[in-house]
Amino acid sequence: MKLTTPFFERTPFFFDQNRFREKLATEKPIATFKDAMNAANIQFDVRFKEGEDIRTLIYERAHFIDLILHYAWHQFTWQTGVCLMAVGGYGRGELHPASDIDLLLLLDNDDARANLDAIEGFFTFLWDIGLEIGHSVRSLKQCVEIAKDDITVATNIMESRTLIGDDQLRDQLMNATAPDKIWTPDAFFRAKWEEQQERHNKHSDSSSNLEPNVKNAPGGLRDIQTISWVAKRYFNVRTIKQLEGRGFFTEGEYAILMTGEEFLWRVRYGLHMLAKRGEERLLFDHQRALATLFGYKDTPERLAIEQFMHRYYRIVQTLQELNDVLLQFLSEAILPNGQEQQLEPINARFQLRNSFIEVAYTKVFLEDPSALLEIFVLMGRDKRILGVRASTIRLIRESRQLIDDGFRADPRNTALFMELMRSPYSLVRQLKRMKRYGVLGRYLPEFDRITGQMQHDLFHIYTVDEHTLRVMKNMRKFRLPEAQEKFPVAAHIMNRLAKPELLYIAGLYHDIAKGRGGDHSMLGKVDAEDFCVRHGLTGRETRLVVWLVEMHLLMSAVSQKQDISDPEVIHKFALLVGDQLRLDYLYLLTVADINGTNPDLWNTWRASLMRQLYLETKRALRRGLENPIDRQELIVETQQAAIRKLEDKNLSEKRVRQIWGGMGEDYFLRESHLDIAWHTEAISCHRSDEPLILIRQSRFNGMEGATQIFVRTKDRNNVFAASANALSGLNLDIQDARIYSSPDGFTIDTFFVLDENGEPTKYDRFDAIRRALHDELALVDQYPDIIQRRTPRVLKHFTMPSRTRLSNDLVTGNTILEVISPDRPGLLAAIGRVFLRFGIQLQNAKIATLGERVEDIFFISDANGLPLSDPKLCEDLQDSICKALDDIVSQKN
Structure with a gap:
């Protein structure tokens, strides 16, 4: 029987095996293993922060775990016919701080009884010492059967290696799952291509999201691995380095792969270290810390985090470009055409080969640089063209330096670009290709x-x-x-x-x-x-x-x-x-x-x-x-239309005008005649001293807008703050607020709200909204503290001092207050309380939430309905609002 053990002659310098064995003999095994792994983790992290080569760290970590598993294995007694294998990334000899350690315990037959106690004890022991393992126990026959149906299992086996035990079992497994037995190169390629497409779709087919996934997003580590898996299966090699000189990639492409992988490995290592778990998303929580760790510093032009992420995006976009080239190359080499090569000349420079465009001869771009634009114009003209052949993509990338100032000024090239902008088909797809192949940034340096x-x-x-x-x-x-x-x-x-x-x-x-x-x-x-x-x-x-x-x-x-x-x-x-x-x-x-x-x-x-x-x-x-339209004329038109609508409800014009009383012009300018009729009819029927609350879906020209909430209640302090608080507690976002005071001692507020999904609220929530408003307004005279709601994770990483700006509008006679602040729950209620303290009357509000910040506009006046004119009052008001909002931000972070 052929047995293998780890490479003890390459024992990591920080792991003293003699001392470790001595401790195993005298102390509790679990504590001994944990101590060794904790010391190793600390040592690895220190070396990472000091900038040691990332490949050395990743490979040494895997080798260290090999040793740990070797010693753990020998804590138990094993019979013959068993083999412990590393699979997946660990099988490649790579291991990041919090990556799963994927193991396959392979048996020579389906009967595991002889090793059952050892198997159960071994994996329990690994969990007890704190190893994050993913494991399976299978016989040789079971592995082959599962691998036939599961591309992931087949891929893991491809990259396996024996850690300890009978290595002949792995040899048999590799022979039984070879490309001539299961997953032929073309079937393997198709499966991996579909897998990549599905993965990219989950990430919006973009490498440029704010919180990208280092492993799975386009241009991420999985794209590099996909190239490697398909190439290894087709060329029957163990490592991608063995493909040098075989025409699969150029020296420059290989360098891009390796340097890109090293950069992403450093990012991933840092993510795992900071998160203390297998985090693959480059969350805001960690971007700033990584930027600092990698030596970026804020400048007057750009933040350190923006510099770091700019480099990240440039690298993953380059990797995505290379992924296109190499997978297209493999597609042409691997996939059977099922037919004769179909060539169709397009012009003297290009031809169509099985629906993919290619150059007619290799010196096309050298002899006619304009062809670097023409190829994309041709694709925009003809929707039959599915893409560019790999050899031509390479030629484009190698020839793009021909695009210089003279090229950009050439009338033929400017005409070609304008023809592209008028393309009947897939304009944006062609621009994306131009960007990915490095042509767009060369032709438009400002875009680069x-x-x-x-x-x-x-x-x-x-x-x-x-x-x-x-x-x-x-x-x-x-x-x-x-x-x-x-x-x-x-x-x-x-x-x-x-x-x-x-x-x-x-x-x-x-x-x-x-x-x-x-x-x-x-x-x-x-x-x-x-x-x-x-x-x-x-x-x-x-x-x-x-x-x-x-x-x-x-x-x-x-x-x-x-x-x-x-x-x-x-x-x-x-x-x-x-x-x-x-x-x-x-x-x-x-x-x-x-x-x-x-x-x-x-x-x-x-x-x-x-x-x-x-x-x-x-x-x-x-x-x-x-x-220009006359304001008074518009008011009269609105009132007359509302009166006609109310006549159908048996409300006379006299009664209607009595209800309207001395409502100001703003009410009849801002509200539609349909809404005014709706309000008026409800007021005429309302006999209680309780607040009148109406809710319906707002519509504009037959299209949905928001949920419209009408509140009429006795004019008391805190009504706006109470209403905002109640709506905030229901996770409803106020988009617009209109506040009116009527001469009969009532305040009329109209709110337009959306739910947490940015949609009008469902009808079945209307009763809950009414109850919440009634309950909150009942407490308005002895108003409680502002509601506390948990701040979403992503908002916590965006803080800035709140800012305000005041100006007076001579047309409306209001003071306009603009508030810019980080978005936090309860902000509107806090502003309402400040208005109360200063005796400010709120006439209207425009609420705009832009990502992590709000930019709200408030139309306000003093207690007498006049614009604010006292400079000291204006200054104190703005300072108080900023302090109130900044206090909320600091409390909720």
Whole structure:
């Protein structure tokens, strides 16, 4: 019988085996093993922090565990016909601090009774000493049967090695699971390809998420392993290094694989060490600590964490690019075509081989550099082309240095790029390919500067380059039939847009100046203008694109931060827009941008605000900018429409006007005639002194907006704070708040809320909302402390001093207070309590949560309904709000 033991001649310098054996003979085994492993972990971590080569640490850790398992094995008595094998990553001789130690105990037959006591005792002992093991006990026959059906088991066996026991058993297993017995190279490739696709889909097919998975996201360690597994199976080698010189990869590609793996190993090692568990996600909890550990420091331009993550994203994007090349190469080599090679000439430079495009000869790019753009234009023209052949991808990557200033200025190349922007098919897919193969960043150096660039906040959940391409993808989606339901206005506009390529260019350039310091909109419009001039756009087209880049944040800001029920706000916005064409393009850019920044930000309420602003501005433009709507005329129209509606409810105009009493103009400007009729009818029927609470789903032009809550109660202090507290306790987010005081001693509040999923609340929660508001308002005179809710994990890593800004609006006669603060539960209630203390009357509120921060606008006045004019009062008010909010942030972290 052939037996194997670990490589004792390479015993790690820090592990004194003689001393260890002496302690085993005299002390309790479990304590002895634990002490040895604790000492090893400390020693490994110190060496890691000191910057020792990561490969040495990973391989030495695996070897150390080999020794521990050897000694653990000999704590028990074993019969023949048994073998302990390392499988998976541990089988490759790699081990990170908290990775599972995957073991296979292999038996020569199905009868395990002879070793049953030893098996149970051995694995229990491993758990007792604190090893994180994943194990299975199988006979040779069982292993082969399971491996036939389970690609994961087959893969683990491929990378196995014998730790101790009868090594002939492993030889037999390897022979029985060889490619000519099970999982032929083509079947293995297909399974691994599908496995990778499924894994990438779970991560939104992006390596650029804010909290990426180091192991499983695109460009992560699993992508490197997938290349390795498929190549090993096809070429029948044990290590990927054995493939050098066999045409599978170039020296440069091999270097990218190795350096990329080493970087990700360091990140993963640091993650495990900091989390003290097998954490694979690069969470905010650890990004800052890793950045510091790796020597990054904050600069005036960028935070240390942003520098570290920028490097991370650049590396994983490069690995994802290489994964494409090598898997495409293996696909061509491994997968049977089932038919003759079908060649179809496209032109003198390119041909189609079995639906994949390739160069007609190897010197195409050298002789005609414009072909570096032409290939993507051809793919955008013909949807039959499934992709690029591996050899041509390599040629593209090797030839991209030909793209220089002369190339960029060549009219033929600018014409090709504009033709690409007008592609009928898969424009964004071609841009992604260009980015991945290093062409887009060479052709547009300004785009290369934002590649892999992140912003450390929860509002922008993708890197700037990833966000940009998602914005353009959203624009393309507006043309599809399914967009009619989710984006009806955008779909209607997009399908009637004369020159969509102008929208795409604006999308490509709207964030191009991020990270340079200063106003990225103003800086970006300079780059956009240079692009337009270089690419031969007309003066009018150039002015439109430049204006869109400069104003791309305008429509979102107005819809979310201003009172768009006010005709004056609409008129001012219409003056800035100027004409219907700009309004159409700006609406499309804004909707695509919001959804490309963070899909969770696009909810029914934001959609309704955007629709309202678009349609009201469209009416203003049709009416003529020289004919702004008269506020008094609009109030009269609204009142008359409400009266007509109430006549159907047997309410006379006299009774209606009696109920309205001295309600101010703002009520009839902000509320629709349908809502006013709804309120008025309910008030006329309400005979109790209890608060009147109405709830229904708000709709705008037949589309969902938010859940609308109407509260009418005796005008007392703390009503807003109490209502905000009650809604906060139900996990309802206030999107808009309108507060009115009536002359008969009542306060009327209207809230628009969404649930924790960003949707209008379900009808079955309406009763709970009413009860919570009734209960809270009953305590309003002796109001309790603000409700305490747990702060979500990700918010805890974003702290900043709260900021406020005050200004007076001469049109409305209100003071406008802007509050910017980290998002925490109970903020609105805290602000309400400060207003109470200062005798501030709240007239209106626009609530905007942008990732980890809130940017709320409050329209306020003093106790007499006048704008705030006392400088000392204004200063004290702002200081008190900031202190109250900062106290909440510090308490909840």
